Each structure stands twice: as C-alpha cells, then as structure tokens.
Amino acid sequence: MTGADLDPVTLEILRNQLESVAAEMGHVLIRGAYSPNIKERQDCSTALFDADGRMVAQAEHIPVHLGAMPDAVDAVLGKDPKPGDVFVVNDPFAGGTHLPDVTLVSTVAPRGEVVGYAVSRAHHADVGGSAPGSMPPGAREIYEEGLRLPAVRLVDGGEPNEAVRDLILANVRTPDERAADLRAQRAANARAEERVGELLDEHGDALLDAFDAVIDYSRDRIEAEIRNLPDGTYRARDALEGDGVTDGNIPVEATVTVDGASLDVDFAGTADQVDGNLNAPFSVAKSAVYFVVRAVTDPEIPPNHGCYEPVSISAPEGSLLDPRPPAAVVGGNVETSQRVTDVTLAALAEAVPEVVPAGGQGTMNNLIIGDRAGEFTYYETIAGGFGARPGKDGMDGVQVGMTNTLNTPVEALEAAYPLRVERYALRPSSGGDGRHRGGLGVERRLTVEADATVSLLTERRRTAPRGLDGGGDGALGENLIDGEPVPAKASVDVPAGTTVSVRTPGGGGHGDPAERDPEARERDRRDGKVDASGDGADDGRE
Numbered sequence: 001m002t003g004a005d006l007d008p009v010t011l012e013i014l015r016n017q018l019e020s021v022a023a024e025m026g027h028v029l030i031r032g033a034y035s036p037n038i039k040e041r042q043d044c045s046t047a048l049f050d051a052d053g054r055m056v057a058q059a060e061h062i063p064v065h066l067g068a069m070p071d072a073v074d075a076v077l078g079k080d081p082k083p084g085d086v087f088v089v090n091d092p093f094a095g096g097t098h099l100p101d102v103t104l105v106s107t108v109a110p111r112g113e114v115v116g117y118a119v120s121r122a123h124h125a126d127v128g129g130s131a132p133g134s135m136p137p138g139a140r141e142i143y144e145e146g147l148r149l150p151a152v153r154l155v156d157g158g159e160p161n162e163a164v165r166d167l168i169l170a171n172v173r174t175p176d177e178r179a180a181d182l183r184a185q186r187a188a189n190a191r192a193e194e195r196v197g198e199l200l201d202e203h204g205d206a207l208l209d210a211f212d213a214v215i216d217y218s219r220d221r222i223e224a225e226i227r228n229l230p231d232g233t234y235r236a237r238d239a240l241e242g243d244g245v246t247d248g249n250i251p252v253e254a255t256v257t258v259d260g261a262s263l264d265v266d267f268a269g270t271a272d273q274v275d276g277n278l279n280a281p282f283s284v285a286k287s288a289v290y291f292v293v294r295a296v297t298d299p300e301i302p303p304n305h306g307c308y309e310p311v312s313i314s315a316p317e318g319s320l321l322d323p324r325p326p327a328a329v330v331g332g333n334v335e336t337s338q339r340v341t342d343v344t345l346a347a348l349a350e351a352v353p354e355v356v357p358a359g360g361q362g363t364m365n366n367l368i369i370g371d372r373a374g375e376f377t378y379y380e381t382i383a384g385g386f387g388a389r390p391g392k393d394g395m396d397g398v399q400v401g402m403t404n405t406l407n408t409p410v411e412a413l414e415a416a417y418p419l420r421v422e423r424y425a426l427r428p429s430s431g432g433d434g435r436h437r438g439g440l441g442v443e444r445r446l447t448v449e450a451d452a453t454v455s456l457l458t459e460r461r462r463t464a465p466r467g468l469d470g471g472g473d474g475a476l477g478e479n480l481i482d483g484e485p486v487p488a489k490a491s492v493d494v495p496a497g498t499t500v501s502v503r504t505p506g507g508g509g510h511g512d513p514a515e516r517d518p519e520a521r522e523r524d525r526r527d528g529k530v531d532a533s534g535d536g537a538d539d540g541r542e
Contacts, residue, residue: 067287110197132370243276280332434471434509471509
C-alpha cells in the first residue's frame with residue numbers, strides 16, 4: 001500500500017492520530033515546564049516530522065516557531081542522527097530563530113529504525129548574554145544575546161551528554177529553571193516516540209504511507225485555495241521604528257505574485273541588515289509568509305509540509321530578512337516578523353479585500369525584567385488590538401500575528417517574581433474608528449520590588465496600525481518608567497519600587513466611520529470601550 005492507496009476514511013483517521021501526537025507533545029511540555037513563560041504563557045510549539053525532515057503534523061501553537069522548525073530538522077539531518085539521539089539547537093544561522101528559542105530534535109525510532117523526528121521549541125526566559133532575559137535592545141552582535149548552540153547532541157544514543165548540559169547551564173542566569181524546562185522538552189519528545197510506536201503497532205506500515213498522504217492532501221488543498229486568489233502582482237511597503245542603535249525608519253517591502261496554484265513573495269527593496277537586533281533570519285521571514293498564506297486561504301487545511309510547497313519566498317542576502325552573521329537577531333524574531341506579516345497582508349489586501357483585516361497592533365510588546373545576579377527573569381509579550389475585519393469589529397486585548405501566547409495570570413506572576421501588578425486594563429478608544437471598530441489595546445503596569453534591569457523591545461510607538469477602506473488608525477503604543485516615556489527599544493537599570501507601564505497599540509478600523517451601526521456605538525459606550533472624549537488611551541477599564 002502507498003499513500004495514494006489510502007482510502008479517505010483511513011487517511012482522515014491517521015491524519016487526526018498524527019496531529020494528536022503533536023498536540024499531546026505540547027500538553028506534556030506545558031504541564032512539565034517550570035518557568036511561567038512556558039507553563040502559563042505557553043510560549044512553545046511541538047511538531048512531528050518524517051524521516052526525510054518533512055513536517056507531518058504540528059500543534060497549533062506559535063506561528064513564528066512552526067514555520068521555522070523545518071530548518072532545525074535540516075540542521076540535525078546533517079549530523080548523522082541515530083536512534084536515541086536528542087539534539088539541541090538555537091543558532092539562528094543554523095536552524096534556529098533567536099537564541100531564547102531553544103529547540104530539541106529527537107529521533108523517533110520505536111522499532112530501532114528512525115521513522116521520523118519529534119521537535120519541541122520553547123522560549124527560555126534567559127540564555128545568557130549581556131542583559132537578563134537575553135533580549136538586549138542595543139545589541140550589535142549575536143554574541144551579546146546569549147549562548148549560541150549549533151545542532152549538538154544533548155542525548156547520544158540514549159545516554160545523556162552531561163558535558164553539553166553542564167555547558168548550557170553554566171552560561172544562563174537561571175540554571176535550575178532552564179534544566180527543568182529542558183527536561184520537559186525531552187519528555188514531550190519522548191511521548192511522541194511512545195505514541196508513534198503505538199500507532200505502528202495498530203496500523204503497521206500504513207502509518208508511514210500516511211506521512212506522504214497527509215502531505216499530498218494539504219498540498220492539493222492549498223493549491224486549490226491559491227487558484228481562487230486573483231492572479232496578479234501586489235506590492236506593499238512599511239517600516240520598523242529604529243533598530244535599538246539608530247532611530248531611523250527601516251523599510252520592509254513585499255511583492256506578492258499569484259500565478260495559478262503558486263504564490264511568490266519577494267522582499268527586494270527591504271533594507272540591508274542593520275546594526276541593531278531587528279535582523280530576522282530567513283527562517284523567520286518564511287514563517288511570517290506561511291502564516292499569512294494560511295490566514296488568507298483556509299486555516300482548516302492540515303498544517304504540514306504540503307502547505308508550504310506551493311509558496312516561494314526570497315530576500316536579498318545580507319538584508320534585514322536574510323542577514324549575515326554575526327548580526328544581532330533577537331528582535332527580528334519578535335518584532336520584524338510582525339512587520340513582515342503586516343506588509344504581506346497589506347499587499348494581499350488588494351487581491352482579497354474581503355478577507356484581509358485592518359492593521360493589528362503590529363508588535364509583541366516584549367517586556368523583560370530581571371536581576372543581574374540571576375535570581376529571577378520575567379518575560380512577557382503583551383496583548384493589544386486586532387484589526388477590524390470586513391464584517392466584524394477587531395478583537396480586544398489579544399496576541400496578534402506571529403505569537404499565540406497567553407498572558408501570565410496576575411496570581412502566577414506575583415507568586416513567581418518580585419513584581420506587583422498595579423493595573424491590567426483595556427485602553428478605551430484605542431481601536432480605530434470605522435464601520436467596524438479596531439480592537440482595543442491594553443495597559444500592563446507593574447511595580448518592580450527589587451533592583452532590576454528592564455528591557456523593552458516594542459514597535460508601533462510612532463507609526464499607528466493602519467485602518468482599511470476608510471477606517472481610522474489604531475492608537476499608538478507607549479512605554480513609561482515611573483510615568484516618564486521611554487523609547488520603543490530600551491534597557492534601563494531601575495531601583496526597587498520602580499513602576500513600569502506598557503500601553504499597547506489598538507487595531508485599525510475598517511470602513512467609513514459614518515456607516516457604523518448606532519447600536520454598536522451605544523454598546524461600546526455602555527461597555528466602557530470608548531470614553532466621553534473619544535480619547536481614552538490614558539484611562540482603563542479594570
């Protein structure tokens with residue numbers, strides 16, 4: 001039997017079972033992790049690959065992780081992997097995205113022969129470098145951002161490589177937390193091998209045939225969706241607000257060409273790589289494009305290697321989206337990826353205006369607070385406004401674009417760190433006006449109860465999220481320390497008692513504001529989503 005011979009019912013059963021393996025990996029990782037960033041915010045992703053390094057199934061976790069995972073597996077394939085091996089990698093120039101995202105790639109060999117790979121990627125709250133949290137806004141080289149790991153065996157043929165483990169833990173500020181999170185990733189990957197073994201016992205070699213079949217199925221469906229897009233070439237341009245070293249705008253340009261069942265995205269015209277840390281490895285740019293393609297087609301298509309085959313992506317070597325080492329890249333993963341998403345969606349808005357929303361907050365609002373002694377490191381991306389859609393208002397206070405994390409609950413945050421949450425509220429009137437209102441941003445205000453370093457990597461502090469079809473722009477974001485504005489990208493040593501406020505952008509509105517339903521406006525006022533002045537960015541609804 002081959003993949004082509006599988007009947008539709010059997011294929012659907014096997015596809016769901018494979019996807020359940022990836023999902024269960026994620027549950028094991030989240031439940032077993034120690035750091036709040038993984039166990040509470042769920043800043044992690046899991047996937048299952050075949051023996052050739054093709055993604056077969058993924059859990060619906062973090063978009064910026066998942067599209068880049070195949071590069072990590074490719075890096076491992078060049079290391080002659082064998083049964084019982086577990087590789088660790090975070091090098092952005094050799095399979096990673098940015099250094100805090102640590103990936104474990106394990107061989108899956110329940111019968112003694114490698115039939116696939118289990119992959120888990122998790123954002124570790126510290127991997128060394130010049131600032132707590134390993135996201136220094138002013139970094140000029142990757143060496144400042146933390147420990148850099150090419151694909152290396154953490155477990156060799158079933159035997160833990162204690163030397164590699166000790167090397168990692170000696171170079172991070174919170175080694176006990178890192179060790180626990182690495183154990184959780186190993187457990188997640190081990191669960192995949194266990195479950196694949198059970199599926200092989202149940203289905204025999206038909207399971208391996210299903211690897212090909214599910215990939216073919218997704219490719220056929222995504223090609224059909226792309227054929228429904230109008231052929232043509234579509235362009236858009238946007239910019240990043242400085243790189244943490246200089247303050248000038250950094251252009252990001254996309255040309256999207258739809259031709260039959262293929263879609264090509266060319267980033268020619270994008271800035272050369274920059275001195276600061278907003279350079280994005282090419283794998284990150286690919287992740288952003290893959291996310292957009294899924295968003296404008298049918299997101300219910302099973303996500304695997306087949307979804308990506310009809311999509312081609314290019315960026316000039318040495319550019320912001322394909323930098324040469326030793327470029328600093330930690331902000332590229334979290335901020336530049338958002339702008340790539342925005343500009344690619346903006347280009348496709350001309351092709352499918354009935355699908356593409358107005359601009360979302362366009363930033364992850366990265367906030368890192370930690371002490372240099374390594375007692376604690378808090379990391380969070382903070383939600384904001386989702387752009388209004390052609391037929392609906394935008395969503396309030398959600399993660400937008402390339403991240404899909406939860407917030408850290410107030411109780412968990414205050415229990416784990418010397419931090420006190422003073423305010424966590426929606427920002428009234430921060431969504432752009434329109435026939436449909438943009439989603440509201442939020443304010444997250446914390447008091448730091450110990451001497452610490454505060455690092456911020458944010459965007460949309462001077463260029464607002466755009467409205468569409470006559471809709472108004474969303475409100476700008478704002479960062480404050482003890483009530484005083486600080487730049488979008490900053491690192492500040494602060495004493496105990498300092499208050500840090502992050503006010504996140506709102507989403508753009510969609511359509512002519514004069515056409516908004518009066519009942520919807522009244523409901524907004526009743527629910528506190530607008531204030532009497534129409535400018536409530538400094539006030540909040542608890």
